[in-house]
């Protein structure tokens with residue numbers, strides 16, 4: 430199947446070492462992956478590759494296009510009428526039922542996408558954004574209080590995980606006592622390819638159990654908010670109408686899944702990567718602490734570029750087109766490699782340098798622009814600002830140890846990272 | 852509306868798999884899964900057991916133990932095979948329960964999808980358009 434596709438004259442495949450669709454490629458470190466991405470950017474920026482090796486179902490696709498340069502990631506992201514999201518948005522093949530139940534707006538095209546997205550973003554009025562940011566600052570303070578008490582432990586559990594978990598559940602209106610459960614389920618949705626997480630279960634089992642658990646929480650919360658409205662996003666969703674119609678329970682539950690997954694491990698991993706990178710680059714850390722208020726905004730952008738917390742998304746071509754000189758056929762899958770675009774030497778000077786003063790910094794960690802650009806970007810930025818403010822000023826002697834990375838072709842995850850305060 | 856008897860459930864839902872095994876394209880793929888699946892229906896009660904390796908469809912008696920058992924009302928089963936039911940969503944709502952290896956069912960999903968038109972055609976052809984959704 431794959432070999433015949435590779436032989437098709439208009440589908441040049443890179444030589445096997447430049448293959449990024451094996452599980453072992455995603456088991457490597459980010460630096461090792463970058464060695465391959467660099468070569469692809471130079472010699473085969475848009476390359477036809479075998480389907481992503483996955484554990485969920487037998488591949489139905491002959492192969493897919495892998496996009497590694499910044500300019501092409503932007504191009505695909507900004508032409509949604511040509512590169513659509515409604516035929517799946519994950520690099521790996523995922524059973525349709527799972528995609529449908531878990532994707533909500535990230536797996537929609539216009540006109541539905543725009544209407545639902547507007548509905549959600551209309552909840553973020555300037556006043557509510559200000560309130561949210563104050564709450565994030567307050568919560569970051571409490572998180573670091575706890576770290577100072579504990580003095581040592583797992584940085585992920587102590588610091589990186591609680592803040593995003595709190596924000597996203599507070600936003601939705603999920604009960605305090607269900608937050609840990611929701612977060613654990615969200616983790617299962619992105620970590621099913623990690624043998625240690627799966628612990629003997631099949632990947633599909635981990636994914637489906639997590640999804641069913643989150644959907645159940647979403648359905649229950651929707652029912653509850655119908656009876657007991659409150660000042661949260663779930664109440665907005667159960668009361669809202671789109672084209673004169675209320676959203677169905679299924680639509681609401683799917684959005685709950687998307688928000689819980691998108692809002693948790695992304696910010697968590699960005700936080701862990703940030704602290705690790707600041708420790709590895711003491712000069713940069715000094716630069717930041719010398720003028721925190723003046724430098725934190727640029728620093729956050731560089732941390733996002735450096736860490737690429739989301740590594741891949743996928744589109745499907747709606748018609749024949751060309752990208753980077755390659756002929757893309759209608760129906761072809763097109764996978765965007767964000768970490769590679771974030772190191773594109775055509776756009777970033779010395780991309781291998783962690784430079785907190787880098788400006789401009791047109792990283793694509795929240796997506797390459799276009800309609801699906803991360804809806805939570807302002808939240809993630811506020812979280813990083815707040816947590817770094819607390820950590821650098823109140824826990825200056827914090828030291829972290831070697832991170833334990835998640836095996837995933839989707840999120841750049843740190844599962845555990847021991848830490849202590851001297 | 853609805854299935855009148857257990858026999859009817861077995862004829863129609865079991866029939867999907869009989870048609871599938873006979874299909875030159877779907878048949879070998881279904882056989883290649885090497886799995887045994889069981890569907891247990893209520894209202895009316897019926898059991899359909901599909902043994903892919905031996906291409907047999909029965910009620911479970913004398914068949915090997917299944918990798919996964921799906922339980923649902925016959926009405927849900929009718930909707931499921933017309934492509935109108937989302938499995939994880941139905942599980943979250945308690946309409947379908949799965950015992951055993953749900954991952955094996957997910958792997959079957961691409962094949963399952965190809966069986967929907969087969970089932971719909973059978974309903975048409977046998978004068979059961981009343982079951983169409």
Ligand code: HEM
Nearest residue numbers: 534535691692695696699738739795796801803804805809
């Ligand atoms: C550092 C943290 C984060 C990163 C790196 C990140 C990254 C991304 C990326 C890459 C996309 C897809 C863009 C595309 O397909 O073009 C996305 C979409 C999305 N993100 Fe984030 N995200 C982060 C935090 C958050 C947070 C905190 C929330 C919510 C509280 C959130 C909610 C969403 C939603 C709802 C979408 C779908 C938007 C749509 O399809 O219209 N994200 N994010």
